[in-house]
Amino acid sequence: WEKAAVSMTFLLPFFSAEVCGALNVTVSPGPVVDYLEGDNATLYCHVSQKRRRDSLLAVRWLFALPGSQETLMIKMTKLRVVQYYGNYSRSANRRRLRLLEERRGALYRLSVLTLRPADQGHYICKVQEISRHRNKWTAWSNGSSATEMRGIKVSYEKIFQY
Numbered sequence: 001w002e003k004a005a006v007s008m009t010f011l012l013p014f015f016s017a018e019v020c021g022a023l024n025v026t027v028s029p030g031p032v033v034d035y036l037e038g039d040n041a042t043l044y045c046h047v048s049q050k051r052r053r054d055s056l057l058a059v060r061w062l063f064a065l066p067g068s069q070e071t072l073m074i075k076m077t078k079l080r081v082v083q084y085y086g087n088y089s090r091s092a093n094r095r096r097l098r099l100l101e102e103r104r105g106a107l108y109r110l111s112v113l114t115l116r117p118a119d120q121g122h123y124i125c126k127v128q129e130i131s132r133h134r135n136k137w138t139a140w141s142n143g144s145s146a147t148e149m150r151g152i153k154v155s156y157e158k159i160f161q162y
């Protein structure tokens, strides 16, 4: 059983034009990465320029098909609890997603295991900076960045192997 050649293209991460002082959020790799179907994809969300040293981050990854609405896939809460949403909370999909904090407050890794053609689309990392202020959780700043996986093709060979 041969793996069908699948290519995933990551477009350059784009910066949301936010006011000075916003979190600097970038998604890598980019601009282009190729995978085979069945491979594991790894996306990194880099965060810098926090407003406050003691703040915590809530990290969300969203998915969107081109021209469609974004849907929340997975979130790491400020207390670092990982939550799954929508279709991604079903156990079969859940097992294919990992969200890890690689460097505290700075680097978050999303792995999508065993890639399928349906995984192509936009992946958006949204980060919110939160801290306790006067006994209340307060959001200080936000940042967001997106990357696109596309070009995943299932060859005819693959289709006829089923």
Ligand SMILES: *[C@@H]1O[C@H](CO)[C@@H](O)[C@H](O)[C@H]1NC(C)=O
Binding pocket: 038, 039, 040, 113, 114
């Ligand atoms: C993908 O990751 C899983 C879990 O870490 C591992 O068991 C598997 O061998 C990996 N597959 C590939 C193609 O690297």
Ligand SMILES: *[C@@H]1O[C@H](CO)[C@@H](O)[C@H](O)[C@H]1NC(C)=O
Binding pocket: 024, 025, 026, 046, 047, 048
């Ligand atoms: C934002 O962070 C990235 C790396 O994560 C860096 O390359 C880039 O220069 C930073 N942008 C600004 C405006 O500091």
Ligand SMILES: *[C@@H]1O[C@H](CO)[C@@H](O)[C@H](O)[C@H]1NC(C)=O
Binding pocket: 071, 086, 087
């Ligand atoms: C969830 O799965 C259903 C059925 O496969 C599909 O119609 C729907 O678009 C999916 N929703 C999301 C958010 O992926």
Ligand SMILES: *[C@@H]1O[C@H](CO)[C@@H](O)[C@H](O)[C@H]1NC(C)=O
Binding pocket: 128, 139, 140, 141, 142
């Ligand atoms: C950050 O985004 C959240 C949700 O989109 C919003 O409620 C909040 O006001 C934003 N906070 C700042 C400081 O931009």
